[in-house]
Amino acid sequence: MIQIHFRGVDITDSISINDCYHDMYCEGRSDTMQIRFNDPQNQWDVWQPKVGDEISVSYGSIGTGKMFVDSTAAENGLYTIVAASIPPSAKEGKSKAWQKIFLTQIGKEIAGNHGLSFQSYGVMDVQYAYILQTNETDFSFFQRICTLEGCAFLIYDGTLVLYAQSYLEGIPPVKTITITSDGDYSFVDHSARLYGSCRIERGLYQGNFHVDNGGTRQYVPDMDIPITISSQAEADRYAKNLLRSVNKGMLYGYFYGRVMPEFAAASTANIENDRATSWNGHVFFTHIRNDYGKGRSKVFFRKPLDGY
Incomplete structure (x- = not known):
């Protein structure tokens, strides 16, 4: 096989x-x-x-x-x-000043630099006045921008796929996976650690975002993180997406099952488990380890976020 x-x-x-x-x-x-x-x-x-x-x-x-x-x-x-x-060329650090350029243009250029094609899904294609890449690999640089925009990317079969996380997380599941009571699974709830708001300040601009998730803590990104803000709208957008980034992994788990050809990382599904019914419902697959030798998979997931 x-x-x-x-x-x-x-x-x-x-x-x-x-x-x-x-x-x-x-x-x-x-x-x-x-x-x-x-x-x-x-x-x-x-x-x-x-x-x-x-x-x-x-x-x-x-x-x-x-x-x-x-x-x-x-x-x-x-x-x-x-x-x-990802090709070996991705390990090379580069420096470049990007000016008056859209997010998808950056993705296409980086993909082309490494012999990859490019696709995007649900992305708000914002334009940047100025972004500096300083001795960073193309993909670590692009990952940094994606985090600020609530986006992520994966690379599969020679294609860089950029997507808005809320867009793919929100796709209605078309299949339900039953996790048997005697199956090998784990569900982890760290919702007590949720941040309720984010504040980011750089230069003239201060961005703020709040979500009603029960969290009372405020997330303030480290000032050492390289973030350039060119407008108030950009500051508020970054605050929202950084809050998503820090909160998205609080409800997560894994389960084992047979290899499922219909699923890949960044897919959605419904799960059902009679022993932990509070976890039943919509999940987003973050990592799938397929053991093709044994025809078995370990599937890692998180619960999608609401409100951002």
Whole structure:
């Protein structure tokens, strides 16, 4: 059922797979894949995989998409390849002054710099007067901007996908997943730690945002965080989205199940569990670890936020 393509060639029949894991993330880091082969004849040492070589794994109707070799290891008749959805060029720090440019234009340029295509979903395409990138990788820089805009991005199969978090979280689930009472799951409630408001001040502007979530604490971002504010509207928008960022992980959990081809990171679903009915309902998948060797997944989720 597992198929491997390496440097554009189907090598499935030439190898014996020992383990294969695929981690999909909704934001903050690239997807990764780790595959281990039985290699008693030292075949992979002859093939000499190099950092940046393209590799992909298919598991029925799903898979890793195009990935890039990040590291390799040979040990005791086994060969391990670790690959990422992001190309090696993403590790290079850069400096640039961005002026009079829209959010999606930044995304498209960064994607193009690394040989990726670009898509966006539900994004409010704001324009910036001036943003400075100082010895940052393109993707850490872009992540910083996305946080201020309530957005996130993922990279899958050679495409940088930018999305508004509230937009994808708000997509009505089309499937319900039943978590059995004897299943392996965990639900964690840190709602007592919620912030009720955010205040941000830079130069002439002070932004404020409040949400009725029961939280009484105010979040004030560290002054060392590089944030440039050019208008009052921008200050208030950033306060809202920084509050979302600090609060979004307070209600979260995971469960195990079979590999589900219909779901990926940043998908939504309904969950049902007879032992913890207060958790039933709409969830947003933040990370899925597919064990293709065992046909089993560990699915991490969070409860969507309301009001922002």
